[in-house]
Amino acid sequence: MRTLEVRVWRGGAEGRFQHFEVPRRESQTVLDVVTHIQRAQEPSLAYRFACRVGMCGSCAMTVNGVARWTCRTHVDRVAPDGRLEIAPLRNLPVIRDLVTDMREFFDKWARAKGRFEGRRTRRDDFERVAPDSEARRQVDAAIECIGCGVCYSSCDVVAWNPDYLGPAALNRAWTLLRDVREATNPERLRAVAGDAGCHACHTHLSCTERCPKQISPTAGIAGLKRAAAAAALKGEL
Amino acid sequence: MNPALRARNHPGYWAFLVHRVSGILLALYLPAHFWVLGLALHDAARLDAFLRWTDQPLVRLGEWGLVLLLAAHFAGGLRLLALEFLPWREWHKGLAALAAGVTLAFALAFALAL
Amino acid sequence: MSARREALLWAAQRASAALLALCVAVHLATMIYAVHGGLSAAQILERTRGNAAWLAFYSVFLLAVVVHAPIGLRAVLAEWLGWRGASRDWLLAAFAAALAWLGARAILGVFL
Numbered sequence: 001m002r003t004l005e006v007r008v009w010r011g012g013a014e015g016r017f018q019h020f021e022v023p024r025r026e027s028q029t030v031l032d033v034v035t036h037i038q039r040a041q042e043p044s045l046a047y048r049f050a051c052r053v054g055m056c057g058s059c060a061m062t063v064n065g066v067a068r069w070t071c072r073t074h075v076d077r078v079a080p081d082g083r084l085e086i087a088p089l090r091n092l093p094v095i096r097d098l099v100t101d102m103r104e105f106f107d108k109w110a111r112a113k114g115r116f117e118g119r120r121t122r123r124d125d126f127e128r129v130a131p132d133s134e135a136r137r138q139v140d141a142a143i144e145c146i147g148c149g150v151c152y153s154s155c156d157v158v159a160w161n162p163d164y165l166g167p168a169a170l171n172r173a174w175t176l177l178r179d180v181r182e183a184t185n186p187e188r189l190r191a192v193a194g195d196a197g198c199h200a201c202h203t204h205l206s207c208t209e210r211c212p213k214q215i216s217p218t219a220g221i222a223g224l225k226r227a228a229a230a231a232a233l234k235g236e237l
Numbered sequence: 238m239n240p241a242l243r244a245r246n247h248p249g250y251w252a253f254l255v256h257r258v259s260g261i262l263l264a265l266y267l268p269a270h271f272w273v274l275g276l277a278l279h280d281a282a283r284l285d286a287f288l289r290w291t292d293q294p295l296v297r298l299g300e301w302g303l304v305l306l307l308a309a310h311f312a313g314g315l316r317l318l319a320l321e322f323l324p325w326r327e328w329h330k331g332l333a334a335l336a337a338g339v340t341l342a343f344a345l346a347f348a349l350a351l
Numbered sequence: 352m353s354a355r356r357e358a359l360l361w362a363a364q365r366a367s368a369a370l371l372a373l374c375v376a377v378h379l380a381t382m383i384y385a386v387h388g389g390l391s392a393a394q395i396l397e398r399t400r401g402n403a404a405w406l407a408f409y410s411v412f413l414l415a416v417v418v419h420a421p422i423g424l425r426a427v428l429a430e431w432l433g434w435r436g437a438s439r440d441w442l443l444a445a446f447a448a449a450l451a452w453l454g455a456r457a458i459l460g461v462f463l
Contacts, residue, residue, distance in 0.1 A: 065243025090244075141325075154244055160430040193354035195429070199361050202257075202426065203320050205249025205330070219325030225361055226322070232358035261427060264420045271453035277396065277460030288392040304382065311375045314368050321365065343379055350387035 009087040012094045030070035031059050047098040057148025061098050062087040067153040069212050089153035105149050112169035113188040118181045127181045135178045142175045142220050144213045151207035163196035167207035167217035174220030198224035248333035256313035259306040308343035312336035367419040374412040399461050406462040413454040421447045
């Protein structure tokens, strides 16, 4: 039977790669490999997963250097030579082994005002949102984010600038900025502009390259830059 | 592949790196460039001597290198303006390759002119 | 406030970039022409001295460069050298002033 040579990160920020030999199977995913190791070889291995079918984003890890959803990553695609290196997501503190502390990721989401606040109450009529309007099309292109952290983990600016809000938070802020129902957009623009916000993005496009939902946070961030400049020039920022 | 490169080995990243490094080198070069040209003001003799120095093949190569840097920064800059001001389209991912092509075209034109 | 300042710097950077796109295209074409024509320094200066159009062009070029280069370096200093804050901005202002001074001397020497 063919085997895979798998190196898995053990420990916290300090640690080492532990080596395993895992039987290779047809249509095997990287999550299958991690699950096999924990069940059959090393019960103390810590890792996250939930849906196993590419909907929740919980299983995101660094596979052969690249952030991916492990349940949607076929071994054949990333390890043609039978070698796998599995590590936790970058740019986040490591709790243990393959599990990262996502608090800072979601804190930045909140700091970017990534929360919807509508103008109307249940006593008002519905807001009309034209689905084919320019604004709604922009929102639709970016709305499918499930907060998996792959973009955040792939971003060099996040690594270079600890305060940088990051692609996911800024992308969400963009969808709200373009939402006609939103009540707090002037404050939102102030929250996302600045050297910890959209202006720190240098268009590396790593987020766009790696997003498993094919979202382009870079596009949304560019929109935030334009909006911030327009507001600043009008004295509204 | 070098572990640091594995996640970064895509066109957008290389385009960024070329743009940043060319920008830094050009920014360092400019004061020297202006100072030499300023010699024309009241030290024509020194300017002439300097210009004779630039006739050497290695210096010519350096000049070509500067043109390459400027062309790269220029083409990469146009790409960034497109990415930041035009509505996002899938084909924008090909802009890095386009910028590289434009850069090489300018560099080649200068090399042929030499 | 950081947001307003960063937004205006971004706008200035992109505006100067658009201007420089034109200036650099002209400059590159001119350099290729001059080198291809085998023009000597004396021949070039003959064409540039007293030329009001070139003087105006390169003055605009210089202004755009003086805005664009320091703002560009600002991000590099912050991200790759960890240098943020007022002292960095003062250094960049000094760099801008130096570029403007040297550039003005160059323009005067070549075009006046």
